[in-house]
Amino acid sequence: MENSFYAITWTDVLVSLVLMVMAFALIRWWKIDLGKTLLIGTIRTFVQLTLMGYVLTYFFRQDNWIFMVGLVLMMILIAAYEGYSRQRSHPIPNYFLILAGSMLITVFLVLGLILQFILHTQPWYYPYAMIPIAGMIIGNGLNSATLTVNRFIAEINHREKEIEMLLSLGAPPRAAIQDALRESVKAALLPNVNAMMTVGLVQLPGVMTGQILSGIDPLIAVRYQIMIMYMWVTTATMMNILVLALVYRRFFTPQWQLKRELLRVK
Amino acid sequence: MTDCHFYIFKLILAVVSAVETNYLYQLNQLSRDIEGVQILKGISLKILSGEFLALLGPSGSGKTSLLRLFNSLDSPTAGILDYRGKSIEDWDIRLLRQQVGMVFQEPVVVAGSVHENLTICQRWEKPIKPLSDLDLLATLDKVGLKSIDMHMDARSLSGGEKQRLALARVLLNQPQVLLLDEPTASLDHTLAHRIIRRVAELHREMNLTCIMVSHDPTLVRRFAERVVFLHEGQIAEDGPVTILDRPTSAQLQAYLAEER
Structure with missing residues (x-):
């Protein structure tokens, strides 16, 4: 068989x-x-x-790179809109653009690296690789960014007094909010990092299961899965840091004041 | 216009502007709205350097909202707010906040030791000369915390100790103005008086301008020199602390009767 x-x-x-x-x-x-x-x-x-x-x-x-790139852009826009609408209870100014921009950068770097240097696809936009991998990057990036942003808002609410105290001493917003940023990224990355610890021991990941079911040598399936695990963690880290680096600024005025009205639930 | 007139005119202008810039803070028809609600209405106020001023009033009268403007934690919605003769918006915010320190109602300490809390400003600003332990001890002495262990976790301090630590942290910035937002509200009467007495001493020794929010007329009578009484976001009465003995406005009379 x-x-x-x-x-x-x-x-x-x-x-x-x-x-x-x-x-x-x-x-x-x-x-x-x-x-x-x-x-x-x-x-x-x-x-x-x-x-x-x-x-x-x-x-x-389709054998057309413009079509493929357009498709990936489309996926990014849909995902960014999805993320934006999940954030309705706590609107963040320009959140849609922030998500779309961060995804664009992450997809460009991670997908480019995988297609060019790991899979060596021919042509570079080989759809059987490009579409599913782009989908994984975007989906995972969106989920992780949503987690981080939610955690970040909870952190600012929790640390409001501390942040204002630091600001009142002359701290720039970045310094006043640094601990909140670190905690949020860490909390959002933990599930990804934990998954790296137990992968293959507790359960087989979906992609690998699918490949094995369709008759691919487990050793090849495993190589794919290793790459995907690394890709997930890097995507999540990159997305979280890019999104938060843009999001935290929305919570401050140019006069280094915390916009407390953004903290209250609408 | 003759030359003579012109020079007299110039002289008057110079005198006026010299007097004007002498004010530490100058507020003119200032208002602040929060989400459509007017918290402060038409506040006009002049504060001189070296004053010990108390902002007195019932809760919700806008005391804290006004105090926050002095350190630019908030901005006025309309009107003029000048600090040292220059609009507060035009100040380098870092410089302004170094000069104008703030002690909040609830003492806030960050995770870490007493030492880390005291030197927190060095996290974002590399000092020319780092603070030595001697500097820190001298400041701790000023707030009556000389015998504290600097390596102790700041979160394990008592409320009064935390508040004095917060005061020391502000003093290390060498401020010229100290804003106090009911800093002793969560402390007992004796401790509250001890801390404010320290502040009053610093005010005299260092010529520190103090603006203190309070709803405690005894505390205000004892330490403040000037009282601004706020009622529903407006100044109802403004004068030396003796106005508490002979209040003219109905609001202040009612307030004092209630507090008694």
């Missing part, structure tokens, strides 16, 4: 609905008020992923 894989057919997918039927049955049994949502979720998963399959097939057929 070497280097073979079991192609799953549409009939097989229909059979997999049995799994959902089991979930439904259990929820009905305990009268948990989730049936409708679960039904919508089941349908959306099916429709969204099927559509995505066709879309990806179409994208992968």
Whole structure:
């Protein structure tokens, strides 16, 4: 059975609905008020992923770097908008631009390095590598940045008096807020760093599982996974630091005053 | 206009401007809004160098909001706020805040030792001559904390000790103005008086201008020289501390009757 894989057919997918039927049955049994949502979720998963399959097939057929770059830019804008709308309860001025800009820099550096020097893709915009990796960088970067920014706002709220005390002594905003910045980045990176400690011991990461399922030699799958783990941590670090370096300034006036009105929940 | 007139005119201008710049702070029709609510309304006030001024008033009268403007922690929404004859916005903010120190209502210490707290300004400003332990001890002595262990964790100090540490930290900046936002509100009566007595001594020894927010008329009577009484964001009465004995405004009379 070497280097073979079991192609799953549409009939097989229909059979997999049995799994959902089991979930439904259990929820009905305990009268948990989730049936409708679960039904919508089941349908959306099916429709969204099927559509995505066709879309990806179409994208992968494109042999045009402008199209690929445009697609990545599109993904960045959508992700930045998603991050921006998650931050509605605590609006930060220019947050959309901050996210989009930080993602652009991170994607350019990390994706460029991977495509050029690790995978040596030919052509450089080889869609089978570029689209999924860009997706991982953007998605992971967004999640990590959201965590950091939330933590950062909690930190400023918590340290408001300390920050104002430091400002009143003549501290520049950067110095007054340094501990809050460090704590926030550290807190957001911890899950990523912890994942590096337990990867492969507790569970196999999704990408690796997928590759092995589709018949790829585990040793190759492992090499991909090692690269992805490093990529995740670096992406998260880069995103967090870029985003916070831009975000913290929004909390101060040019007169080195803390904008306390931004701390209160809208 | 003859030459003579011209020179007299110039002379008057020079005298006027000399007198004007003599004021440490000059506020004219100043107001401050927070999210659409007017906290301070039409405040006009002149403060001389070397005064010990108390801002007295009930809670919510705008005392702290006014005090924060002097160190530029906030900016006025409208009106004029001059420090040493120059608009506060035009000052180099770092220089202004070194000259105008602030002690907050709740003592704030940062994580670390007493020593780290005292030398905190060196984190962002490399001094020409780093503060020696002798300098630190001399300052700790000024606030009555001479016997404290400098390597002790600052967070384990008592409330009164923390507040004196905060005062020492400000004094190490060698300020010319000291802003005090009810610094003894969380302390007992005896300790509060001891700390403010220290401040009053520093005020005399170093010719330090003190502006203190308080709602304690006894404390104010004892240490302040001038009282500005605020009521609903406006100055209701302003004068030497003796006005507390013969209040003219109905608001101050009512306030004193209530506090008694």
